[in-house]
Amino acid sequence: MSDFDRATAVRRRGSGSTYDPSIYDVDLDAGWSIGGRPNGGYLLAAIARAATQAADRPHPLAVSGHFLRPPAGGPAEVRTEVMKAGRTVATVRATLWQDDRACLDVLVTAGSLPEAAPDHVSTPMPVMPPPAECWSRADTDFRVELLDHVDVRLDPATVPDPKQPGDPVIRGWMGLRDGSAADALALLLAVDVAPPTVFRLGMIGWAPTVELSALVRAVPAPGWLAFEADASVVAGGWFDENATVWDSTGRVVAQARQLALVGRPS
């Protein structure tokens, strides 16, 4: 069992005194955090795992998460409701609860990802240096728990530098530190793994995600994932962030957009 599978494992309450097969127990791992708060993509992956199991479908296709309050590491539950089970897809409402409070409300449409090669692609993989020539956590003193599990490399041209603001675009690579291959669920981690792109504008600080909607487009081939995230509009303290993820063959495997609040310096 990979580190990612373990950290996002869910257990159906199919028996025992608390029997309720629509509820999945999960142990949130505080190791997958940034600044003590479990990463949003990590949470979406665990919730989508419960949702796809509830729907009995192999893959998440569309995942829409609205963030209510950040959970802490520790026990939590995913309450699921299969809203429709159709021929092509099934749709599940899945809500993460902790201490009797809803933390993250999610709609998941699940099904089988296509294996066929794309008929059309208009977002080619960005050109950037290979992972070995990119920024890694060895290049900073800032400690991010998540990076114990996820190997993130940033294109040096897009590393945030308060002394040298640039366009709000961050590119890089993602792998899992234990060497396991990222699967469709791990793509939900990949769409949220870049530092907030507004850091590139000098707007440094905790930037909470309010909503994140992701499309998973294909099961990734083994190897590094490439990602690119950019902000289109920063206004009144809000910004959007659009992310695309490619696998090692250059195929687009995930797309996402999130709405987040610009952080205040801490």
Added chain:
Amino acid sequence: MSDFDRATAVRRRGSGSTYDPSIYDVDLDAGWSIGGRPNGGYLLAAIARAATQAADRPHPLAVSGHFLRPPAGGPAEVRTEVMKAGRTVATVRATLWQDDRACLDVLVTAGSLPEAAPDHVSTPMPVMPPPAECWSRADTDFRVELLDHVDVRLDPATVPDPKQPGDPVIRGWMGLRDGSAADALALLLAVDVAPPTVFRLGMIGWAPTVELSALVRAVPAPGWLAFEADASVVAGGWFDENATVWDSTGRVVAQARQLALVGRPS
């Protein structure tokens, strides 16, 4: 009351024998359809109206809709549940039901749209001919009920033509036929008003939306809205469509991405 306000009006069951203040009745207007099915953006606008009323917030900020089955014109209800009412935003789960079947499940994060001018924008309004020089429904025999209420003009360079396939990009203008100004809710119509962009690849046919997530970024100024939609990846019968909407001052007022199925020729 504008035509759009009337067609998307919701009535809270605050009294009477069916008293339940979390339920809103709505009369879906078949006039806002394409091929007999009420338009997805129209449905999202009516549902978001109920959600913002339930949350007692002026505007939808992030709206994520998962489409379960197409409703018909006629009576329907929006069942709402306020998941969190916070200082900055409130999140509501709102589901459209008709004939005791869930048709469209939606999460809405609502709040107040910023009035401040953007600090950063990286998606300028596309250059295209003015509405009077664009394609309108007068240029086709194909009847679309929605166009009785919504005035859609397409940049001639992006009008789908089976004889001349092109990139899956469609640009144009949108206005309301009764001359009323589009408000924040009407932007949910604007993000879904372009013909499916895969039409430009020659893939003509009913292309059902499976999921659509929209961000509303500002209350639009009066006047024509400009939109641009494009598909990034078409694979295995699935395509994404990314849409941006600008108001008459050139401000980005909405962004959305949807997942849809490529249509089969009917």
